[in-house]
Amino acid sequence: MKTAEIKQWNLxxxxxxxxxxxxxxxxxxxxxxxxxxxxxxxxxxLKPYRDLLPWSGEFAGKYLTSAYYVYQLTGDSGLYQYVQGFIAELLSYLDDGYLGCFQKDCRLTGSYSGSPGETGQTWDAWAHYHIMYGLCLWYDETHQACYFQAVLEIAERFIRTFYREDGRTLSSMGVIYAEMNMAPLHIFALLYQRTHEQKYLDFALKITNDLTIPGAGDYIRCAQEGLEYYQGPKPRWESLHIIMGIAALYECTGDRIYLDAARQILYSILKTDVHNTGAFSTEEGALGTPFKNGNIEVCCVIAFNAFAAQLLPLLKDPFIADFLEISLYNAVMGSFSPTGRWSTYNTPMDGTKCANYHSIGFQCRPGSPELNCCSVNAPRGVGMLSQWAFMEEMDSLYINYYEACTVLLKSGLRIQITGDYPADNTIHIHFSGAMPKNVLLRIPSWSEKTTLDYHGRTDSPEKGGYYLLTDLKEGDDLFLTLDFTAHYLAGQEDFAGKTSIYKGPILYGLDQSLNPRVDFENPPTLSNASIDAAKPIRQADGSIRLNIDNGVVLNDFYHLGASGCFYKTWLPVKK
Structure with missing residues (x-):
């Protein structure tokens, strides 16, 4: 299974x-x-040196990656041209395989420009990883050889610098930042996949050995021993980029030790550390519970969703696609102003949504008032829809995405999806052009009673799987009706006695501005019957509302708190 090759999107x-x-x-x-x-x-x-963050160099790379994925959805020609100019200037600063922001004596040492003798300060290798990854993506899109050549030059600099006779390792840049500076494991595994040159695989394997030192993540051993991710030595979100490298090593070598480790970590996080919004992390890492108040950082969401999207084609588990859908509509889109102008650092379950340059203003610097780790990373979350919406394997097409769109695959197949999903539960899918032998529809695990009408008959697909269709022809229409009966998540710990409310993949909550007559601190108890009776209604601004019979108005999470008001997604509910 792989991402379907799509020639054109129209969302x-x-x-x-x-x-x-x-x-x-x-x-x-x-x-x-x-x-x-x-x-x-x-x-x-230049002296005096700029006052930089340990991770300042990542901003350009994360921007490239975000722009690539959003371009996949939009096909915006202006963005395409703009990014080409951005990359041309960025590559003009490549010097002997170094594309970082620190002075010559501090390159890939972990030292700031002003203190070259002190290591363990910067995430220089991490920043290069993000730049290399973004350049690879844009090389795939444009076939500009200089983009990939720059990646190879940087890779050669790493190979010349680390794991040589002098004993320098990526961990020697500072074990305190090991989960950041060993992230190049991922890109070196990808380089081996692309070139089949042994030196890249050898370097990646040396990094995996480095991961076992005290203070590093030791992810493979921890997974083999059945530890939950939060129980490991490095349960922060940055580790997920290393773990993506571990999964990529399976694709390089076929050794299941790598896939088994990645699988263990993925399902561990899904079990213990994904919030009601579909967001991973509390206070920038795994705690072992999703029911604690704390910051829910956008970068953590993006990293975990990227990891999940990577494993979906390897594991072929539709539950992963279910998760990605819920996360997209709630955690990801809910981290953005609908204007697209700003995104959050922390997108709480209850609280307010603040622009990231307010919440983490310490990252702002002269010349970059809006740059921070999240502002350049958040668009990737939306754009990654292009990775998992439609997938293919041999003569089979997998459909994971049901929002209204028209897509033209490179195979010549055109898929037109109409309806108002996820506000409405009825989905019409029309096929034209070159048909695959098999079509598989994702039936979400929350849809208890699903119906599928086609060819004059009605089927009742089981929830939580892919429903196989082998007899479709060009011009066929499918009418899929998902079960929008409300489903619930019972709160625990900080949210004990409260409940989260869903219809379809959408999390609904109480928006202060839509409920001026409701005591927001002590909202009325809602009944299951009144929630079930409320039909989702699309508003002119794109939001989706549930009008409960006691006068309470619930809104979809994406639009909750968009005006800066308070909101809640943990509410009193009774049967």
Whole structure:
């Protein structure tokens, strides 16, 4: 199974509108509005040195990755041209395989420019990883040889610098930041997949050995011993990029030790550390519970969703797609202003949504008032829909996505999906062009009673699986009706006695501005019957509401708190 090769997307839906707004109001013009995103590379030798963060160099790479994935959905020609100019300038600062923002004596040492003798301070290798990853993506899109050549030059610099006779290792840049600076494991595994050159696999394997030192993550051993992810030595979100490298090693070698470790970690996190919004992490890592109040960082959500999207084609588990859908509509889209102009750092289950440059203003620097780890990373969450919406394997097409859209596959198949999902539960799918032998529809695990009408008959697919269709022809229509009976998540610990309410993949909550007559601190108890009776209604602004018979109005999580007001997703509910 792999991502379907799509020639053209047309998203006639709220996700598409958000993607276009992100292009127009954030991705385009970032060089001009936040010039330090590239000037930090240009000025790295100038004194006095810039006051940089340990991870400042990542911003350009994360921007490239976000722009690539959003471009996959939008096909925006202006964005395409803008990114080409951005990359051309970025590559002009490549010097002997170094594309970081620190002065010559501090390159890949873990030292700040002003204190070259002190290691364990910077995430220089991590920043290069993100730049290399973004460049690889844009090479795939444009076939510009210089992009991939730059990646290879950086890789050669790493190979010349680490795991040689002098004993320098990525961990020697500072074990305190091991989960950041060993992230290049992922890109070296990908380079081996692309080139089949042994030196890249050898370097990746040396990093896996480095992971076993005291203070590093030791992810494979912990997974083999059945430890939950939160019980390991490095349960922060940055480790997930290393673990993506471990999963990629399975694709390189076929050794199931790597896939088994990645699988254990994925399902461990899904079991213990995913919130009601579909967001991973509390206070930037795994705690072993999703029921604690704490910051829910966007970068953590993006990293885990990227990991889940990577494992979906390897494990072929539709539950992973169920998770990705819930996370997209709630945690991911809910981290953005619908204008696409700003996103959050923390997107709480109960609280308010603040722009990341307010919440983590300490990352703002002269020349980059809006740059931080989350602002350049958040668009990737929306764009990654392109990875898992439609997938293919041999003569089979997997459909995971049901929002209104038209997609043209490179095979010549055109898929048109109409309806108002996820506000409405009825989905119409029309096929034209070159048909695959098999079509498999994802039937979500929350849809207890599903019906599928086609060819004059009605089927009742089981929930939580892929429903196989082998007799479709060009011009066929499918009418899929999912069960929008409300489903619930009972709160525990900090949210004991409260309940989260869903219809379909949407989490609904109480928005203060929509309920001026409700005592927000002590909202009335809602009954299952009144919630079930409320039909989701799409509003002119794109939001989805449930009008409960006691006068309470619930809103979809994406639009909750959009005006800056307070909201709650943990509410009193009784049977």
């Amino acid at each position: 006639q839906n709220e996700t598409g509108k958000l993607a276009q707004n992100i292009v127009r109001n954030w991705l385009l013009g970032i060089r001009e509005s936040n010039p330090a995103i590239l000037d930090m590379f240009r000025d790295r030798e």
